[in-house]
Amino acid sequence: MELKRVVVTGLGAITPIGNSVDELWNNLINGVSGAGPITRFDTTNFKTKFACEVKNFNSADYFERKEVRKLDLFAQYALVAAEQAIKDSGLNLETLDKDMAGVIWGAGIGGIITFLDEARNYAEGNGIPRFSPYFIPKMISDIAAGHISIKYGFMGPNFGTVSACASSSHAIANAFNLIRLGTADVFITGGSEAAINEAGVGGFNSMQAISTRNDDPASASRPFDKDRDGFVMGEGGGALILEEYEHAVNRGATIYCEVVGSGMTADAYHITAPHPEGHGAVKVMQNTLKDAHIAPEEVDYVNVHGTSTPLGDISETKAIKKVFGEHAYKLNISSTKSMTGHLLGAAGGVEAIASILAIRHGIVPPTINLVNLDPEIDSKLNLTPNKAQKRTVRVAISNTFGFGGHNASVAFKVFE
Incomplete structure (x- = not known):
């Protein structure tokens, strides 16, 4: 069977460093x-007091008040990023065969803000079960894909991918494969996440997974640096239009x-630590x-x-050397x-955009904040320290790995 070719025709992004693709890239x-x-x-009572929050995002700029009541923040990010990507693609929604257009969207956690708010309201209400009728549909991780498909009338394959930090890379890989097989002509894909609340930060603090560099947040995310002490939580969404x-x-x-190309594997090793x-x-x-x-x-x-975690950065650079051999140094x-x-679950979407x-x-x-390279990491690798580097990039690979041992990679190539 001859597989169809797949191209990227639209991008959209809501991130901690920009609420558009151009702003993100700059x-x-x-x-x-x-x-x-x-x-x-x-x-006050948290070990970590900083994060990479999305800035200058006002829900009222994008949604009617009655809509906001139905949308967790992660779904809002999804809808806004998807709208940017649709506009960027120039798709004609009037003539598009919507039976051949689908949505696959990733989220590692989903509506944790909604979950905490509802749990708090229940606890403060003396145990009286006065839950919002929107509680469940706001919280579930697949709902972003549902909202996007409803907005645009896309009636092809529609589902959410949930694989922790690999979620949106898995979404992209699935969309890519379904177009190759002729199941759909167009996909909106990517992922979103909004987990910066008491439960999200407190949970990662208890795992000792996130940085506590409270005196200098801007330098806290420092991959490959010997003084790294965990990742910095971010939020947002990244959307791609994939098209036959x-x-x-x-x-x-x-x-x-x-x-x-794409790949998916499992470490089959540990619930949080990489092999x-x-x-x-x-693999x-x-x-x-x-x-x-x-x-x-x-x-x-x-x-x-x-991610800027003590174990992850070392194991990934070892893996690159094994895969690429001497070419790893080029x-x-x-x-x-x-x-x-x-x-988190939006990482693959935003990082795919960076790769593209x-x-x-x-x-x-x-890679900013790389001041003192970890001695366990090969100093001959070009980790692009602190300043962007100009070079011809014909092929780029985006890696994402998630708790549970989920691994996903996607390869992008210059269009010819």
């Missing part, structure tokens, strides 16, 4: 940190790049290259998972989480 290549003191709740090649060409679409030798990460990149029919030497840039490697923070724009503009975003 801040990425200029090394801007999105971290700052948490404004959503009183952090002929469908895109026939309507004269602007094409950002081609999606050429110390990166076995799952090795997922190898599978992606095999699927894309690309040799390791053809890859120019790897946008790494790179790659650009960077973690854009150093600027956006860790967007690196191809489009010939610029690799930096």
